[in-house]
Amino acid sequence: MPELPDVEVFRRHLDATSLDREVSRAEVRAGGELLDDVSASTFRRHLQGHAFRRTHRHGKFLLSSLDSGEWVAFHFGMTGFLRALGPEDPEPDHVRLAFHFEDGGRLVYACQRKLGRVGLAEAPEELARERGLGPDALALDGPAFLERLEGRTGRVKPTLMNQSVMAGVGNVYSDEALFQTGLHPERSVDELAEERRLDLQGTLHAVLETAIDIEVTGFPDDWLLPHREEGAPCPRCGGEVRRLRVSGRSAYVCPRCQPA
DNA sequence: CTCCATGTTTAGAA
DNA sequence: CTTCTAAACATGGA
Numbered sequence: 001m002p003e004l005p006d007v008e009v010f011r012r013h014l015d016a017t018s019l020d021r022e023v024s025r026a027e028v029r030a031g032g033e034l035l036d037d038v039s040a041s042t043f044r045r046h047l048q049g050h051a052f053r054r055t056h057r058h059g060k061f062l063l064s065s066l067d068s069g070e071w072v073a074f075h076f077g078m079t080g081f082l083r084a085l086g087p088e089d090p091e092p093d094h095v096r097l098a099f100h101f102e103d104g105g106r107l108v109y110a111c112q113r114k115l116g117r118v119g120l121a122e123a124p125e126e127l128a129r130e131r132g133l134g135p136d137a138l139a140l141d142g143p144a145f146l147e148r149l150e151g152r153t154g155r156v157k158p159t160l161m162n163q164s165v166m167a168g169v170g171n172v173y174s175d176e177a178l179f180q181t182g183l184h185p186e187r188s189v190d191e192l193a194e195e196r197r198l199d200l201q202g203t204l205h206a207v208l209e210t211a212i213d214i215e216v217t218g219f220p221d222d223w224l225l226p227h228r229e230e231g232a233p234c235p236r237c238g239g240e241v242r243r244l245r246v247s248g249r250s251a252y253v254c255p256r257c258q259p260a
Numbered sequence: 261c262t263c264c265a266t267g268t269t270t271a272g273a274a
Numbered sequence: 275c276t277t278c279t280a281a282a283c284a285t286g287g288a
Contacts, residue, residue, distance in 0.1 A: 003266060033284085060267080078267050079285085094285090113284045115267055154277055163268085172266055248279070250264080 002060055002076035004137055004168030005211035010074075010082045011057045014064065017084035018107045019054070023047050023099045030096035034111070036073075036119030046070050046120060047099060052107075056124045058136050059167025063124050070120050073127050077115025083108055128167070137168040138208050145201035149189055156192065157185035158247040160204070169204070171249050172225065173211070177204040179224040184258045185244065185251045228252045 002010075026047035028040040035043055046068050053065040062074040062082070074082065083092060087104030097109040097118060109118060121127040134148060148165050159165055160174040169177075178185050181203045183196070192200070211219070219225045222235045230243040234254035244251045 006266075075267085077284090078265065080267095111284095112286070113265090113267090115284070117268090152276085158278085161267095170266055247277095248281090249267095 002078070002080055003170035003173050004057075004060060005173065005208055005216050006081075007057055007060050007062050007076065007168075008138075008212045009215050010076075011055050011062050013084065014052065014055055014062070014082060014107065018052050018099070018101075020051050021101045021105075022049065022051050024049075024102045025100040027098040027100065028096075029098070030114070033114050034096050034116065034118060036075075036117040038120050043118075043120065047072070058124050058128050059133055059163060060170070061124075061127060061131075061133075061167075063121060063127065071123060071127070073119050073121045074109065075117045077111055077113060077117070079113045080109065080111035080116035083110070132164045133167040134163065134165045135167065137166040138205065140166060140201065140205075142198045142201050146194065146197055149197055152189045154189060155186045155246065156183060156189050156200075157251055159189050161247075161249075168208070171251075172228070173204075173207060175228065175252050176224050177207050179252075179254060179258060180207060182257055182259075184260045185246050185253060186260065224252060224254070 026044045028035065028043060046066060050066045050068045053067055055062065055064045057063070060075060063071045065071050084107050085091065085105060091108065092110050094110045094112045095108045096111055099107040135144065140148065149159065152159055152165070157174050157178060160169045160177065161171065175185070177200065181200045183200060224235070227233065227235050227241055229241060232241040234241055234257060237254060237256050239254050239256040241252055241254055244253060
């Protein structure tokens, strides 16, 4: 479920399990659709005999430096995830990459739908520049958030999800932040007063932090997320949750808590 | 069979 | 230039 909080949880998992262990073999099981701008042999050559050194996250990208000097950049599409396995652990379905360690354990990258991409990068800043990513959403404080929204005229939900405005917010967490701020997703950014924008920033920040703290499981029952379904009762007012189409995606709202 | 799903990219319209 | 829409990409679950 990879938006910013999910990717941050993957990053911590990689840190806790896979740093400074020599990759004895890098297995590329997928065809050309997975590796981004790098051949399987080049990718293997940069990984094999090397180790993950330190990780960084920018938006929905997870990067790790290697002692070969390169960085690996993981993007998870809609269904990707990373998991470290012990020698005896069963493998999940749809494994596309496996980084084998000498003790028989391995770090696997799995992706059911083939929308994820993995590649090499010079550095995190370089990747962000190439991809045109805005600052990481969690790195924005109030004034920086205002600066990113300055002059924008689009609707608030697509703006939050625009990776060049800020990186990391997707469909689910934009819905959650807007719900908790009491903002309708189709409100135009330019009609929001400064206090409203700051409120949104504070709420978004808290939502992302909380989701990471609970490792994206067991969400508070007064959040929209566990009730993100057409006709479900709103956890705050008891009204009915509705599904709208906003920029081609489903947006869930409580019309009473989030007036248009 | 139909519709839906946490993402990105592209083309074209306004 | 910005913004919006639709379609495409792959696959599986309801």
